[in-house]
Amino acid sequence: DAGVIQSPRHEVTEMGQEVTLRCKPISGHDYLFWYRQTMMRGLELLIYFNNNVPIDDSGMPEDRFSAKMPNASFSTLKIQPSEPRDSAVYFCASSVSQGRNEKLFFGSGTQLSVL
């Protein structure tokens, strides 16, 4: 299995631009998670999906952030408009439901820099 695949690996954009991050979970996994990692705040959960349905988006910083999962093999995290404080590494992870004891499999992340 190729694991969780994220693209792009690096993204540099200017403030105000729209940014779209992409994720392909491991086939057969029914949970998908988006995390953001910064030095100041560590690894934060933004949103997670179960069977393509958003379950909890309370970690999404504000309305500028949105996430979708149109099918079991693809998810996007969009920031519009982007701001310099959005600069971080964004990770996608997937798992198979194990009754609260899930093992998460992470992608390599997208390093986002907003200038």
Next chain:
Amino acid sequence: LAKTTQPISMDSYEGQEVNITCSHNNIATNDYITWYQQFPSQGPRFIIQGYKTKVTNEVASLFIPADRKSSTLSLPRVSLSDTAVYYCLRPDYKLSFGAGTTVTVRA
């Protein structure tokens, strides 16, 4: 919301054993404890999970006492490549990773 508590950092030398203890009071009856490892520029990687007593795999051992209020991750004979951040997780509505423990292995 009850969380886990672990040391911020630990230093070690090659060949030594490293033990990282995580506190998780009020852990639920059916909850397991899971540990992840994160290298720079990579996503966290699952290394071990346990419920009670001892679990061992090719990477580490995990010790969980009978009261299950804490757990200890043991890395035997560390090498420079074991330098990483180690996270202790309990099942949580938000699967919060916290700051983890930064383990630095020196030659």
